[in-house]
Amino acid sequence: MSVLVCGGAGYIGSHTVSELLDRGEDVVVADNLQKGHKKAVLGGKLMIGDLRDSDFLDKVFSENTIDSVIQFAADSLVGESVEDPLKYYNNNVVSTLSLLSKMKQYGVDKIVFSSTAATYGEPQNIPIMETDPTIPTNPYGQTKLAVEKALKWCYEAYDIKYTALRYFNAAGAHISGKIGEDHNPETHLIPIILQAALGQRDSITIFGDDYNTEDGTCVRDYIHVTDLADAHILALDKMRADGKSNIYNLGNGNGFSVKEVVDITRKVTGVDIKAELGERRPGDPAILVASSEKAKKELNWKPKYNDLGTIIETAWKWHKENPNGFSE
Numbered sequence: 001m002s003v004l005v006c007g008g009a010g011y012i013g014s015h016t017v018s019e020l021l022d023r024g025e026d027v028v029v030a031d032n033l034q035k036g037h038k039k040a041v042l043g044g045k046l047m048i049g050d051l052r053d054s055d056f057l058d059k060v061f062s063e064n065t066i067d068s069v070i071q072f073a074a075d076s077l078v079g080e081s082v083e084d085p086l087k088y089y090n091n092n093v094v095s096t097l098s099l100l101s102k103m104k105q106y107g108v109d110k111i112v113f114s115s116t117a118a119t120y121g122e123p124q125n126i127p128i129m130e131t132d133p134t135i136p137t138n139p140y141g142q143t144k145l146a147v148e149k150a151l152k153w154c155y156e157a158y159d160i161k162y163t164a165l166r167y168f169n170a171a172g173a174h175i176s177g178k179i180g181e182d183h184n185p186e187t188h189l190i191p192i193i194l195q196a197a198l199g200q201r202d203s204i205t206i207f208g209d210d211y212n213t214e215d216g217t218c219v220r221d222y223i224h225v226t227d228l229a230d231a232h233i234l235a236l237d238k239m240r241a242d243g244k245s246n247i248y249n250l251g252n253g254n255g256f257s258v259k260e261v262v263d264i265t266r267k268v269t270g271v272d273i274k275a276e277l278g279e280r281r282p283g284d285p286a287i288l289v290a291s292s293e294k295a296k297k298e299l300n301w302k303p304k305y306n307d308l309g310t311i312i313e314t315a316w317k318w319h320k321e322n323p324n325g326f327s328e
Ligand SMILES: NC(=O)c1ccc[n+]([C@@H]2O[C@H](COP(=O)([O-])OP(=O)(O)OC[C@H]3O[C@@H](n4cnc5c(N)ncnc54)[C@H](O)[C@@H]3O)[C@@H](O)[C@H]2O)c1
Pocket: 006, 007, 008, 009, 010, 011, 012, 013, 030, 031, 032, 033, 034, 035, 036, 037, 049, 050, 051, 052, 071, 072, 073, 074, 075, 076, 091, 095, 114, 115, 116, 117, 166, 167, 168, 169, 170, 171, 183
């Protein structure tokens, strides 16, 4: 029996594939490589295709014996989603509905879904709890919330068990340095600062310093990618054991402002990275910090990388050793 990892050639997906392989699971990866990389998939079987392609999914489900699915495949840039919402509804909602139809058809009844802190929108409480209101401020978060609702109804109607994991900001790279974050174009804060440290950019731009936060810049909760990967496996284990559906936040509970992230990265790299002030980026909430108590209690999730300096060190190792990312 295999775990099907959709989007497994991407950043978080490839780190999860690595952890699944380490614990002896059979893995099938389905990815259209629009953002992913062949070299990021460290083992298992890679099948290249799009989740919206029904024939492709028939091939995936008929050629393999799938026990459960982990669904990472999506477009996931807040700013781009504001500019092009249809792209986000099309990929994020249509792809996952297409996948769910095939799961129903082939009798596969467990899915772990990559959701996001962006489902909450401008939070009413910090840290954010799973029971807090979900009012997304951008189409990206709205599409993820739409899928969460679809999962709930599919659970009730077809008994497809789901775990929606609402990640906060994924960061860092595999401790070994063998895989890491390689997005093109890169838009995420930490890799952008590291590109500046490598001299690949002259400077970075801070998107707004007039937010209602201590130093005026946005505050985020950065969680190590391997800690995220581990939570997916614990979620699978739990669904296999109790057959229940659930939603969990995954963050490390500490908020860091953009300016603080820049300062810590300067210390880690020893480079005096130049930071300029720019306009706010549309769709950005001021503060997103998680309460992950539910995941710790119910999944027995124990994040290992609690210090942001350590998280950035793992990313720095990857970027220094792979300044041009993956070769394919
Ligand atoms: N990176 C973060 O901080 C973060 C935070 C919260 C949630 N998420 C969610 O986690 C998931 C993974 O994020 P990531 O940063 O690893 O992204 P990523 O872009 O690196 O990975 C996504 C992968 O899915 C593939 N893909 C996209 N659409 C596809 C389709 N229609 N068919 C087949 N493959 C397709 C891409 O080629 C890529 O390999 C996404 O769903 C994202 O929304 C990410």
